[in-house]
Amino acid sequence: MAAVAEPASPPAVRDIDIHADPAGALPVYRWRQAPKGLATRRQLRERRLRPGGQDPVAVIECRGGKRKAWLYEIAKAKPIRPMTFAKEIALDKAMAKRQTCPKCSRRYYHCLPLRTLGSCLECHDGTPAAPGSYMRPPGEQLAAAA
Numbered sequence: 001m002a003a004v005a006e007p008a009s010p011p012a013v014r015d016i017d018i019h020a021d022p023a024g025a026l027p028v029y030r031w032r033q034a035p036k037g038l039a040t041r042r043q044l045r046e047r048r049l050r051p052g053g054q055d056p057v058a059v060i061e062c063r064g065g066k067r068k069a070w071l072y073e074i075a076k077a078k079p080i081r082p083m084t085f086a087k088e089i090a091l092d093k094a095m096a097k098r099q100t101c102p103k104c105s106r107r108y109y110h111c112l113p114l115r116t117l118g119s120c121l122e123c124h125d126g127t128p129a130a131p132g133s134y135m136r137p138p139g140e141q142l143a144a145a146a
């Protein structure tokens, strides 16, 4: 018995958003053309809000379409979670890794070029580090790290 081929029915007519682009994606707005009530992630952050799991509802194009950003509904945004002590410790640990020279174990206030040089400038080529640019003198270890 021959298998009955599925009839190739055309897709049902869908609602058409005149603002949507032909790809059927989200509506795209130009710089300053986005409707009120929408904000980018960064703009939400300025209001101490976060998207909170909602999907972006539109796209905004900046610099002539070279840069794009998702737009979220401000009404559906949630307040950002306050920094907890545990989060602060985790963040400090991650930053310590990027700011501490593995050769002299100074911890600097800036991130070090560890991927390229693998150490601070002073260890790399002898450029003296400004005394105010690091918080831990060479060789000194944190008690917690021991």
Ligand SMILES: [Zn+2]
Pocket (backbone or CB within 6 Å): 101, 102, 103, 104, 105, 106, 119, 120, 121, 122, 123, 124
């Ligand atoms: Zn160093």
